[in-house]
Amino acid sequence: MYRWLLLSYPRDYRREHGAEILETVHDTASTYPGVRVAANLVRHGLRARLGRPASRTVVLWATVFTVACGLFAASFGTWLTWLGSRPLDHDELAVAVSQLYPDKPVSQIDTDDPPSVFVIYGSPLSWSSASNLLLGDGGEYSLAGLGASFEQLPADNRPQVLAELLQRLRASGWEYTEPVYSNAYDCVPDDSRCDPATIPSDIAVYAQRGDDILEVSINDDNTTPKMSLALTRSTPWSAYPVGVIAFVLGALSGWCLFGWASRSLQGRHPLAQASTKLLFGFAMVLWWAPILLSTSLMLSHQLSEPHPRWHLPWEWLGQPAMSLAFLCGSLALALTLSLAALPHRAAAGRRRSRVAVVAPSSAGRRRWRP
Structure with missing residues (x-):
């Protein structure tokens, strides 16, 4: 062993x-x-x-790089498992609608299967959508879903509509969360015309049955109250072990890659060493700034309202909403590795490695x- x-x-x-x-x-x-x-x-x-x-900071920077590599590898691994998840079926949505509201006409219902597991603006990810990903619209990349909607809800009796919805969900075998209330629109708080008491509220209820997740939204714009349903999938069970394995492999690969680069840069010209340190620091800022920002925002959001399915791992890392920063950081790291890979003359005595205490x-x- x-x-x-x-x-x-x-x-x-x-x-x-x-x-x-x-x-x-x-x-x-x-x-x-x-x-x-x-x-x-x-x-x-x-x-x-x-x-x-003899350096201690090299261990710190290696750890920073290793953890980031592990997180991105885990996200990629779970993304692959999602691609193999059971596809959505419009027949399942039609059955759910007929169980909940067999007596109400549907104004709109999706009759075609989604084009892919993940979509951006309703279309599969492709090179034509690269500009959307990199230039601020990466947050639109999300799970595909199937939708249906009803109109002509009684505007003055939304509590009864909600109570009836919860009763029908329970009778149909759905496990639902507590309703989430949010303002239908925002206004300037200091404006005299802004009265929070008069702002209509939207209601969202999340329900799960098997691997189906149903999001029911009751929207109120004071003119045409509307109920909409969106059917998506729950997280595949395989995403959890695959994510853990991918994190370990990504972290080990990151550590070995950092170690190779750090050993290769020993004995180099001071200018080359300073350049690689600057590039590496710049890359870590571009990688970790979205991670820290998104994690804090996502954690606050996750705890503020119920979620039958946690947000996707890459969303916690600020991807692909901040993919431009990730891409620029990756290019800086590629340049750093290129500098480390340049041939150079080994310094005298460098071949003898440091011997460490092993027990x-x-x-x-x-x-x-x-």
Whole structure:
């Protein structure tokens, strides 16, 4: 098992010190628990992958980059699982409508299946929609749904309409959340014409049955009250294990990539090192600013009202609403890696890597030192 754990060390390090590492590990494994020795071995192996052995900030920056890579990889993994989810069926929407309101005429109902799992402005994602993604409309990229609507609701008796809706949802086997009330429109608070008491409110009810999620909205604009239904899918069960596995793989790949770049930049000209640090810092700002901003906003929104389905992972990372920042950060990182990959003359004595302690020491026990 310990031989496999040596993969956490760089290849040249394993070739030079692999036998010595295993000898020391076998000596200490009889005294200390195997899990503790293995964790210590992996920890120092991952640290050996980073350049600048005496630096502590390199570990911090590697962690920042690693976590970001893991989050983006997890989002991509869950996106792939969504593509394999059960497609929406307009017949299911028609059945739901007939169960809830068999006595009411439908003014509009979707009769065609959605073109894809995710759409932007009703169309599948394509190169023609790249400008929308990058120039501020990325938030329109969302799950496809099927819709239906009713008109001619009694404007003066919306509580009765809501009570009837909840009763029919319960009778049809739907599990629904508490109604969510929101203003139908906003106005300037300091304006004398703005009276919050007179602003009509919209009502939203979320219901779930199996893997179907039904959002029922009761809109009131004081002229034509309207009820609309939107049918979407719940999160596939496979999204959770795939997301965890993708995060681990993405984080490990990010750590190894950062380690290779940091080792490659050792001994370079100071100007090259300064340029790569500047580019890397710029990229991390462009990656993490949307993540921190979106996470705080999404968490507040998620806790403020019920959700039968959590928002999609990439929305928590500010994607694709802020995809332009992500793209610019990725280009900066690509340039950083290109500079690290340029051939250079190794500094004298650089081939000898830092030796790390691989197991706790005790009196009379051998321990590695730099």
